[in-house]
Amino acid sequence: MKVAKRRQAMLDAVLSGITSIEALCQHFTISEATARRDLGALSDQGLLVRTYGGAAAHIGHREPELTLEQRRTRQGDVKARLADCALGCVEDNDTVLLDGGTTTAALAARLNERRGLHVVTNNMAALPCLTQLPEGHTTVLGGDLRASSMTVYGPLAHAALARLTVDRLFLSADGVTELGLCEASPEQAWLKEAMIARAAEVYIMADATKLGRASQQHWTAFPPHWTLITDATDARIDRFKALGATVLHPTA
Template identity: 70%
Template structure:
């Protein structure tokens, strides 16, 4: 592998959470000296921060939060594909929890293909699509309105979650970083996501390839030991870092491995 290509792959690996020299050596099949030299070069370019025994992602300044309309216009075809992949995980009669976001709203558009669902959500943009679920039931989590995302949050939402449990929770995020979790624009969003995860038997994170390894915001929700990543990404180096963090990858492609 050429040096420039290897360093780009190593940068992707570090951004996704593979931060130890030993792990990078094993993953790329190169010596410790080579890994340290590559990390040093990436650090000189300001792309990573050297640490004792490896490197970590350089967390840049917080990005401006997109408006709801801007979110809707981005990656629309990919969100529809992720919604179809997510639908394959849903069975008749299950209880689901839908987080805020346009990607989870795309899933709401598909749920009429299942019967007898009970859907709980704080995602107000998803309600129109959930209005005619076959033999279904919809529960809206109350709370304070967060206008940029048209979601509810706060004490009432947490109180409602404390009285339910669900089979699956489907989440989106501004970024997904292995070893760190899901990043969001506000602490209230991050705390509510954590509460949602605690009430669900299974977590499904819906994130297109541009969000993987992206630390675009400064508030974080940790991920559980076992979870599912629904994505269009096909970069095995990047995806392996998430597998190492307990993720089952669902991208519609054949599974790789021995």
């Protein structure tokens, strides 16, 4: 593979979440020295940021936001596996807070397998799955509708959260890096922060393509202790463990 073509492919790989030197060497069957030279060249062009042991997408490098339908079909089988893993963390009679997103909506579709749940959500796309919770009920956070993601946000959502506490919070994000959770708007990032403050346990559901992805510019910091539910098994996991994460993997 010619150098220019390989470096473009490497940039695409970093943007898709393959961010460690080890993973890039394995992906492209190249030496560590070659990978470092390529990353250095891409960094010099301002296309990515070098990190300890790898690289990350350039902060402020934004990608077009996917439509809700595009999100639904992307990594659908993986999202179903992540939802199955997340369901194992939910017990009967829990109060569960579901963030927006198609991955959390996949979990919503499984919650009728538990009894007595109180589900709180800003995820309008998940509501059809929450109409028949056995012995349970659903609270919808008020606010302004964000049609591109079918979520609600804003002062009314924050006011409702201020009067609630939950046992378990399940979050999604456009990207998950050492900086925290990456989102397209400040309102989304702020609401996630408020959700974290009201939860006893925080779970972040992110498939392997989301890890290391910094496609947007608004951020929510991780809490001191949290759980990452992901199908990724490479060296990126160690960096999140160092940031307080317990990591859960779905079964194959």
